[in-house]
Amino acid sequence: MSEMLHAQNVAKSFTLHTQGSVTIPVFQGVDFTLSGGECIALTGESGSGKSTFMRMLYANYTCSDGSIRVFHDGDWLDITTASPHSILEVRKRTMGYVSQFLRVIPRVPTLEIVAEPLVALGAARDHAMDKARDLLTRLRIPERLWQLSPLTFSGGEQQRVNIARGFIADYPIMLLDEPTASLDAQNRATVLALIEEAKGRGAAIAGIFHDHETRDAVCTGSFDVTSFKVGAND
Template sequence: MIELKDVSKSFTLHNQGSAVIPVMQNATLSVQAGECVGLTGASGAGKSTLMRVIYGNYLAASGNVVVGGVDVAKAAPREILALRRDTLGYVSQFLRVVPRVPTLDVVAEPLLAVGTPADQARDKAASLLAQLNIAERLWSLSPTTFSGGEQQRVNIARGFAYEYPALLLDEPTASLDAQNRATVLALIAGAKARGAAIIGIFHDEAARQQVCDRFVDVSDFAPKAAA
């Protein structure tokens, strides 16, 4: 479902004489349906960068990034947008939404985008918000007004509303209390059970041991001169 082969990435510092900084070289990994792979490595090793390459936020300098049969490294923007709508979900560390859109609609949006009837989409959104302990009185408000912890839970609810065949999870349990952490881990286990291919970053050792089937150390993908 997710296949990376010989992926390299560098950044160009345009304000420093266009210096090129290699950050990843020959990254190769495979994630099958129903499998959760945890990314490990020191802070700054490139875990989030690798996720952004898979999601298409960063363009790979070389190699193949195939998700659901689409090579993100070579796909047109419209193909990447379709992939994000139908196949690849991403729960980042920060909620990014249009201001003034009610929380219930923010969570329901991925379902509406694939043609789910509005009442069914909002019912699913309501169920997830309740599971994640977002008070019903807040559902009509924009999540941009919420606390950081509430925004994180809204972001998780949105990421799990539609049953994406592939999921990227960047610190989904960070800063959660025990009850909400257990809910998120149950959502991940449920996604695995239905066959989702998952790549996750978990600094919570107990959480990653609970949901990850194996681990990939992104330090192995460091450019040789920087290794």
């Protein structure tokens, strides 16, 4: 399995500038690697920093220390020092992120929202639309909703649209933030199948899965963020 992501000696603390510059240390000294075909669960008690770490892997949060290198376009790129343009390129071609919540521009139809990442990669529009229809069907979004904006959809429907959008492109690295959180058993099974398919094509996956059954079904390993808590080894 080839390594796709390598975080080294990563630390994070938040400074609350609006609250007397109070500093909240979260973790330090985090070493983490992710290879193709793996699905690693980020684990640890509530507040240990799982979401924070995942946002750092996606360069949404800065690092207080350390490096996070991703294998992008045949070379290693440190996203902690990369330009905003490079980060957008990494997100477009190398690293997908499926969050629990859908963020979309109002009035854009669901089908377009799902197809968009593949169109952005240069795929033919017909192919992207076919794949979007296929994913929406698999995720049981009724066809009568495809031309509507998902803004008025239920929480579970919005999450499934988000999953369809996240899985439409074959990203080499995928970050999954509770992808099955508000899904029923049938849809959860579909998401598990999508994760298995991504693993099978060699994607390197890291995820937060509060549901143990999901974690046990798809994960090849786990990574406990708690052990890097500031002061954990004092």
